[in-house]
Amino acid sequence: MLRVEHLEAGYGDVPVLKDISLNVAASETVAIIGPNGAGKSTLVAALCGLVQPRAGRILHREAEVTRMPAHQRARRGLGVVLEGRHLFGELTLRQNLTLAAAHARADAGAKPKIEDAIAEVLELFPFMRERLNDAVELMSGGEQQMVALARALLLRPEVLMLDEPSTGLAPLVVKQIMSTIGVLRSRGMSIILVEQNVALAAEVADRAYVLSVGRVVHEVAKGEWPRFLADDSLVKAYLGG
Ligand SMILES: Nc1ncnc2c1ncn2[C@@H]1O[C@H](COP(=O)(O)OP(=O)(O)O)[C@@H](O)[C@H]1O
Numbered sequence: 001m002l003r004v005e006h007l008e009a010g011y012g013d014v015p016v017l018k019d020i021s022l023n024v025a026a027s028e029t030v031a032i033i034g035p036n037g038a039g040k041s042t043l044v045a046a047l048c049g050l051v052q053p054r055a056g057r058i059l060h061r062e063a064e065v066t067r068m069p070a071h072q073r074a075r076r077g078l079g080v081v082l083e084g085r086h087l088f089g090e091l092t093l094r095q096n097l098t099l100a101a102a103h104a105r106a107d108a109g110a111k112p113k114i115e116d117a118i119a120e121v122l123e124l125f126p127f128m129r130e131r132l133n134d135a136v137e138l139m140s141g142g143e144q145q146m147v148a149l150a151r152a153l154l155l156r157p158e159v160l161m162l163d164e165p166s167t168g169l170a171p172l173v174v175k176q177i178m179s180t181i182g183v184l185r186s187r188g189m190s191i192i193l194v195e196q197n198v199a200l201a202a203e204v205a206d207r208a209y210v211l212s213v214g215r216v217v218h219e220v221a222k223g224e225w226p227r228f229l230a231d232d233s234l235v236k237a238y239l240g241g
């Protein structure tokens, strides 16, 4: 579904990603774990088109998208929830959702009516029904994270990338977000989950890549989570405790 080959990217003269290769199969949930500053967000930015790679390739469904602009990647079905959420704070929840639904991927089968698409995400996030007319900036951090997720879903992505969706949120909210990711996974969406919390990543992801200083230093293969989590020295070496 998504394949990255020898990717290098950075900011100005500063290299960050060095020779990153990875792949995500259809319907697979893959975690990207690693300490602060490892390059996880830079990887997400490169995958969605916000950072231009210097070398290497990114392929979606075997077509090269390495230098494709971000909006075209979104139209192809590469959806993203960035770290900062990037919502329209002064607009209401309904307006935020309507804007996203209006930009839904054209080739995702018959485009549903905007109202139907919004009704669909409200099923996933029932609390939103009562909040449609509230300005998004007045909502809690957890609610805003769910709005960001709902907005990404309204674009009808085939691959969904989530950059640390649980960071800074209360445990109960984290649980809700993880269970939503579980629902999307069970529907067959391909998911890339950036997550610093390894235990959380292990709950929802089939596999993982461990990033450190811009490189993939370890892979947790399917079925290897228990062994990885049990190996204290491995977790400490890669994640600093
Ligand atoms: N906009 C930027 N300009 C320059 N350097 C950046 C920028 N964003 C991140 N970096 C640097 O790139 C490295 C990787 O950062 P990042 O991808 O955010 O890591 P992570 O998400 O794993 O914490 C860090 O050294 C960080 O300081």
Ligand SMILES: [Mg+2]
Pocket (backbone or CB within 6 Å): 040, 041, 042, 083, 163, 164
């Ligand atoms: Mg980050």
